[in-house]
Amino acid sequence: MPAPDDFRAQLETLRPYLLRYANLQLRDSAAAEDCVQEALLAALAGQAGFAGRSNLRTWLTGILKHKIVDAIRRQAREPVLQEPGEGLEGSEGLFDGRGHWAERPADWGDPDGALEQAQFFRALELCLARLSARTAQAFMMREHLGLDTSEICKELEITPTHCWVLLYRARMVLRECLQQTWFEKQ
């Protein structure tokens, strides 16, 4: 086991990564910093738990995830303001009255190449920012933190059906947004 000071220094080098990770989920830099601070403290206290594991970042991210879920739980307890456009954004307008595509989705070819480009991820983040807070939260809990629907329902205090609606809405908005801001321009 490294000396405590070495360990602390190693943890510090990961702080920017952890902050980015927490910000993606929480969209609140103060809350994100609190989570990271708590995670780093927990890691220092639990150094023994790391002994023998190969990847410090993975271990630390695991601790951070728990702190983020705690923060989301606290946020969910706060009264929710009715969000403008809730229920309107998303699939409306994409389909005609009979439920057929108003405009058929374009072919993205082999989109994996985009994952090699930092610019693509900027575009993705801008698209994520277009989602309403609640929709984004559910979507990021699912796809970024990798939680399952039942956990998301519990933390956000919503029904599974509501959860699936939010996830569907997020996917359709993001698909459309990336089409316009990225794939159409390639």
Place this chain on the structure above:
Amino acid sequence: MMLSCKETTRLASQGLDRELAFGERVALRLHLAICIGCRRAGRQMRFLRKAVRELAEVDVRTNA
């Protein structure tokens, strides 16, 4: 009963979050077999999952 594109994309999305029932899977496949728009939308939703999982890693990689 044939699903509409709207219903199909909704079901395809749910398929990423829960186990679909047998009847749902059959209805989904029947529609996808004849609808290129919904096949593309389904692929794009799966691609989104992959992209978001890599989102936190980007800075690490590009700064390395």
